[in-house]
Amino acid sequence: MRRHFRIILQFWKAHLVQALEYRTSFLFGLVANGLDFLFGLLQYGLFFTVADAIAGWDMPRMLAFYAVFMTVFSLHFILLYPNLEAAGRLVNTGQLDLVLTKPVSAQALLSFRALSFEEFGSFLTAQALLVWLVLSGRLMVGWTGIVTYLVAITCSLCLIYCLFLLLLGLAVRIEKLQNMSELLWSVFSLCRYPSDIYPAWVRRLFHLVIPIAFITTVPARALSAGESPLVLLLGVSLTMTLLAASTLFWRRSLAGYTSAGG
Amino acid sequence: MRSWLAVTRQLIASYLQMALAYRGMMVLWGFQMLLMPAVLMSAWLSVGRSGGSVYSDSDYILYYISMPLLMNLTDCWTVHTFPEQVRDGSLSRSLLKPVHPLWLHVLENLTHKVVQLFMMILPLGFLIWLVHDRLPSLDFGPARLIAIFSAIALAMALRFVQSTALAMTGFWIEHVETLNLVLNQGIWALLGGMIVPVETFPPAVKAIASLLPYRYSLSFPIEVLRGRLSPEAAISGVLTATAWILFFLVAGRFLWRRGLRRFTAYGG
Numbered sequence: 001m002r003r004h005f006r007i008i009l010q011f012w013k014a015h016l017v018q019a020l021e022y023r024t025s026f027l028f029g030l031v032a033n034g035l036d037f038l039f040g041l042l043q044y045g046l047f048f049t050v051a052d053a054i055a056g057w058d059m060p061r062m063l064a065f066y067a068v069f070m071t072v073f074s075l076h077f078i079l080l081y082p083n084l085e086a087a088g089r090l091v092n093t094g095q096l097d098l099v100l101t102k103p104v105s106a107q108a109l110l111s112f113r114a115l116s117f118e119e120f121g122s123f124l125t126a127q128a129l130l131v132w133l134v135l136s137g138r139l140m141v142g143w144t145g146i147v148t149y150l151v152a153i154t155c156s157l158c159l160i161y162c163l164f165l166l167l168l169g170l171a172v173r174i175e176k177l178q179n180m181s182e183l184l185w186s187v188f189s190l191c192r193y194p195s196d197i198y199p200a201w202v203r204r205l206f207h208l209v210i211p212i213a214f215i216t217t218v219p220a221r222a223l224s225a226g227e228s229p230l231v232l233l234l235g236v237s238l239t240m241t242l243l244a245a246s247t248l249f250w251r252r253s254l255a256g257y258t259s260a261g262g
Numbered sequence: 263m264r265s266w267l268a269v270t271r272q273l274i275a276s277y278l279q280m281a282l283a284y285r286g287m288m289v290l291w292g293f294q295m296l297l298m299p300a301v302l303m304s305a306w307l308s309v310g311r312s313g314g315s316v317y318s319d320s321d322y323i324l325y326y327i328s329m330p331l332l333m334n335l336t337d338c339w340t341v342h343t344f345p346e347q348v349r350d351g352s353l354s355r356s357l358l359k360p361v362h363p364l365w366l367h368v369l370e371n372l373t374h375k376v377v378q379l380f381m382m383i384l385p386l387g388f389l390i391w392l393v394h395d396r397l398p399s400l401d402f403g404p405a406r407l408i409a410i411f412s413a414i415a416l417a418m419a420l421r422f423v424q425s426t427a428l429a430m431t432g433f434w435i436e437h438v439e440t441l442n443l444v445l446n447q448g449i450w451a452l453l454g455g456m457i458v459p460v461e462t463f464p465p466a467v468k469a470i471a472s473l474l475p476y477r478y479s480l481s482f483p484i485e486v487l488r489g490r491l492s493p494e495a496a497i498s499g500v501l502t503a504t505a506w507i508l509f510f511l512v513a514g515r516f517l518w519r520r521g522l523r524r525f526t527a528y529g530g
Contacts, residue, residue, distance in 0.1 A: 025437050032440045039448030043457045050315055050462050055308035182290050189297045197301075197308040 004108045011113040019117045029118035037125045040066065055196035057224075060138040063129065065194060065220040070126035072156055072216060073188060074119040080164045082114035084171075084184075091171050097259050107250060110168060111161075130223075145223055148232060152219035155239040159211055162239075162246040163187060169246075169253035191216040207231070211238050269361050270369065277373040285381070292334075292382040296389065299329040302457065316462045320398040321488065325459050327390055327397070328484045334378050336417050336479045338425040340367050341442040345432025348525065364426065364518070371422065401489055409496065413483040416503045421479040423507055427514035433521025455481030461490075475510075478503035 019026050044066060048059045057065060087110055090096040100106050133139040141149075163184065195206045195213040206212040214235045221227045281288075303326035307319055317325070344367065347353040356363040390397075428446060432438045451457055453467075454476035461481075463471060471477045482499050485491050491499070 025440075028437060028440055032444050035444050036448050039452050043452055046452065046458045046463065046467065049464050049467075050458060051306075051309040053310045054305055056310075182294055186294060186297055189294075189301055192298075193301060193305045197304045199304075 004104055007104060008108065008112045012115045015115045016117065026118065030121045033118050033121040034125060037070065037122045040070070041129075055194055057194050057196070060133060061220070061224040062194075064133055064139055064224045065216065067126045067129040067133070068153070068220040068223065069191060069216045070122050070129075071153070072160065072191075072219075074122035074126065075157060076160050076164075076184075076188075077119040078116050078123065079112065080160065081184075082116045083111055084164060084167060086110075086114050087168055087171050094259065096172070096257070100254075100257075106254065107165075107247075111164070139224060141223060145226060148222040148227055149219055151232060152214070152222045152227065152235060155235045156215045156219050158239045158243055159215055162242040165246040165250050169250045172253045172257050187212065187215070194220065207234070211235070211242070214238065266361060269359075270365075273361070273366065273369050274373055277370045278377070280370075281374045281377040288378050288381045292330075292378060293385060295330045295333050295382070296385055298456075299326040299333075300389065302326055302329075317459060318398075320396050322459070323393050323396050324398055324400075324488060325484055327386075327393065328487060329456070329480070330382065330386060331379075332414070332417065332480055332483055334382060335375060335414060336421040337375065337378075338371060338422050340371070340422075340426045340429040341432075341438055341446070343367070344426070344429035345438045348432045348521075353525065367426065368422070398488070400487065406489065410483065410487050412500070413486040416500065416507070417479045417483050420475055420503055420507050420510070423510040423514055424475055424479070427510040427517060430514055430517035430521055433517070433524055450476045450480070453477060454479060455484075459484075461485055472499070472502065475503070475506040478506065 041063075044059070044062055047054070048062070052058070054062060087096075090099065090110075099109055102109065130139075134141055167183065190206075190212050195203055195217040198206065203213070207214075218227055218231060218235055222232070303322060306317075306322040306326070347356065353363065356366055359366070425442070425446060428442055429438060431441065435441070453471040453474055454460075455471075459481060460468060460471050460477050478499065482503065485499075486496060
């Protein structure tokens with residue numbers, strides 16, 4: 001475990017050095033990223049000139065929701081997305097074989113070896129937004145709120161990782177990933193607003209079958225209004241199940257891998 | 263002229279085949295394009311509206327049902343493909359062809375959209391069927407149809423020249439896509455009326471949005487379709503859109519000429 005950690009840290013260092021080689025473009029990316037965050041924020045501002053609340057979520061709660069969404073979204077961009085892109089290339093060029101011969105877990109290596117720094121702007125701004133909401137008294141959060149939020153956001157990140165692992169497995173199986181990463185975008189489109197906006201049957205679907213609600217809605221609700229322990233428990237058990245299932249799927253996919261020529 | 267026509271016909275045929283090769287991808291894209299408007303429609307239908315809102319539920323439904331069509335028709339990817347051509351030098355190859363290299367992009371764009379449109383008919387038809395009894399009644403007289411089609415044509419032209427003018431900066435800078443993200447995407451979603459329909463903006467923001475190009479490549483055609491625009495507003499919209507098209511044509515042409523000089527100097 002510690003060895004894996006050290007290796008991945010080395011990879012990240014190399015990526016940082018690489019990113020800093022192209023300083024202007026790195027800076028440019030950071031600024032563009034910040035502006036993107038700002039546009040997102042302005043959208044909510046515009047939204048609330050017409051509306052009082054979105055499915056019961058008023059402005060401060062919606063801002064908290066946006067911060068939570070951006071946290072998950074940017075972390076996925078920082079940690080997972082570059083790896084998904086790289087994995088597609090590795091499979092298509094046959095370089096995956098090279099990774100598999102290394103005496104470390106292929107899952108760890110493929111999941112975390114690349115890192116994108118440009119999205120750090122969004123991540124930090126999202127955290128700043130959350131802190132500001134709490135400090136300015138717009139969002140009342142107690143200790144239980146913070147603890148349940150941390151549990152919920154951990155589940156959320158794990159669920160995104162499950163999806164990533166599923167896509168990774170599919171990449172090995174069908175060797176054509178481009179279409180598959182669209183699936184991630186669809187998931188994030190559905191998470192952009194609280195799942196309370198959907199009709200009751202869709203909401204139930206998103207809580208029980210496809211865990212869309214647990215990615216952004218549940219953490220944001222835990223923070224801004226409190227989430228029922230039952231839903232949290234459901235989230236944790238769903239996450240555990242899906243983590244086990246996606247790991248199994250990945251191992252099966254890899255076991256069936258016959259290299260580029262096969 | 264006749265040889266130009268023949269070349270164009272051949273090109274259309276080959277681009278059509280290329281587009282048809284990506285059928286599966288296009289079905290997914292079509293689905294993607296329906297998803298976000300559907301989410302936004304749900305959001306607006308669940309909203310507690312403050313008094314005096316311009317749009318009713320059926321207006322929002324019409325707005326977000328039409329949006330995927332507009333998004334498909336105005337979609338433009340020259341900001342991705344053109345700088346790539348400059349970078350890998352394949353632009354030299356298109357320069358050899360007997361038509362203007364940018365004409366190739368126009369044809370590729372149009373054929374892709376036609377194929378994509380066919381792929382969208384089924385899921386979009388299903389969506390329309392789901393909400394058809396909640397749609398507002400629309401006037402489809404000949405005059406209105408002409409107005410709608412001209413607004414759509416303007417929107418397509420505007421977004422194409424705008425993106426392509428931006429793509430021309432690829433002669434000089436490396437990361438056109440980042441520039442595109444700032445100048446063309448986030449602000450387009452904001453002021454073009456994707457998240458909030460332009461007609462419901464507060465007056466000051468609406469005035470700004472009406473001066474900028476973004477509104478005319480997304481919201482404006484739907485506003486014409488909805489049919490509550492005053493004739494003056496419709497005419498000033500058409501004029502503003504046309505002015506922007508001309509502006510981007512001139513700017514794009516300027517950048518193209520300058521860039522091409524630089525590009526030939528590159529290889530020579």
